Amino acid sequence: MPRRIQLCAFTIAFVLFAATRSYAAASAPETSAVGVHGMVVSESADAARAGVEILKQGGNAVDAAVATALAVGVTNPASCGIGGGGFMLIYMAKAHAFYALDYRETAPLQARPDMYLRNGKPDEDLARDGILGVGVPGEIAGIDAALRRFGTMKFQQIAAPAEKLAGDGYTASPHLAKEIAMLAPKIKNDPGLSQVFLKPDGSAPNTGDTIVAKNLAATLKSLGDDPVTNFYHGEVARALVEFTKTHGGLISSADLAEYRPDWRNPIRHRYEGYEVYAMPPPSSGGIVLEMLGALDSGHLAGLGVNSPPYLARLIEVMRQGFIDRERYADPAFVGVDIEKLLNDANIQQLRERALHPKTSPAPAAAAHDHGTSNLLVVDKDGNVVALTTTINTVFGAKMSVPALGVILNDEMDDFAVAPGVPNAYRLEGERANEVRAGKRPLSSMTPIIVTRNGVPVLTTGGSGGPTIVSGVLQVALNILAFHLDATAAVAEPRIHEQAAPDVVIVEQKMPTPTRSALEQMDYKLKVVPELGAVGAITIAPANLRGAADPRKGGGAVGY
């Protein structure tokens, strides 16, 4: 039977099926919360508490977001930290305005498109593990820029919770303990990582063990209230450059001195009466908007959440979105025509293509990884921050500067190591995204804020490489199209499709009949325990409902 006709048959069967399903939330209480005045959702409960502490001290959403980012950089050190970079999408209620801050890492000035070729062959490991994978960190410059423009507090006040967590110690979450155990052999090889993350006998800590990072606490303290001067021009810069030189890396004092975060124009598109705001390139925000646009007026509610006909529609939209993503890159180097991507004709074409199956070769396993961290903040004045920060893969370049406690990112792996060569997330490299000195690599990180009648009603974002794009899309649709609350929306099983490899990744808790139905439609499925983590906050007057993703743990804290 042709796939389109099958879709119709399954539509009828599964509308009935969906109507009988229960979507009750099954997450631990700490990952869900309600709030009256403000809320922080983070992939670390300690960091969410740090953010709320700042809100209670009178800080606004920007103060709390950067405090949470610094704290999660301590407690989720495998995912993010001041050796990385990120994106911050900000809504300031008084001005009714959105701002997009890009403080992603950049390629060092000595970087070259062929730097990962050895004897004419691409060696992708060079971009992933070790000093050549490191991009110039943007985290501190981004935090400082946001704080100076919209914050109300000084750096040391917002850094205090992170300094305390690092200096006094924090308990290893199940997720962190698992990641340390998984990477123990690589951690052992790096003196900076092993001195903090392994026990004196060389074994990995257990869940609940205390981890202390005195060196990181001291570094944060040493940044004072002028963190950019100290990090990019002062003692920290000197230590970073010396470490890089000793290990044969490229980052120089000029790279650090010249690093600047970029305030960019947020992009937006409508979905069913909502206006969705996202980060522009080099984020993949435009892809989420394109996919949502293609599903606009799609009567999804009638199909039923996670019904096979809905998932088939999603798969086709995701596939085309990821094909379009190949044209994306740093806009300072490559023209990315977002207006064309989001114009009505393009979206209409995508909508129609999404109803047709496609064939493409090469099924393969897609990589799963757990670096990166998303956090969301809403304050009492209605300001909203959606922030995603990363050191790329787990423990980044697998190197920490012992004198600083700063874990170095491996963000260079987000560039195309060579055309057609897949990176850690099996995303294939395209020329647009090739390495250039001073360029920022393409990113899947895509925090979004959704408004109705000009007022934010939802913010969401996630971690998990390319599954961020598909995860944010599905959680947003679970709330906007299927009217689930934040906890249920985040808990629903998800799928991921990224065009190549030609395989739909499905979480194992997706019901078996649904999986069988997709297989009968000729989709090749790869079942995985779980995909990336997505958090969400729904926003109504005095009624904030937030959920961190139980897949990774973390916390939602309201007050």
Ligand code: DON
């Ligand atoms: O910016 C990106 O797309 C990647 N560096 C994100 C990496 C990531 O999410 C790791 N996984 N959880």
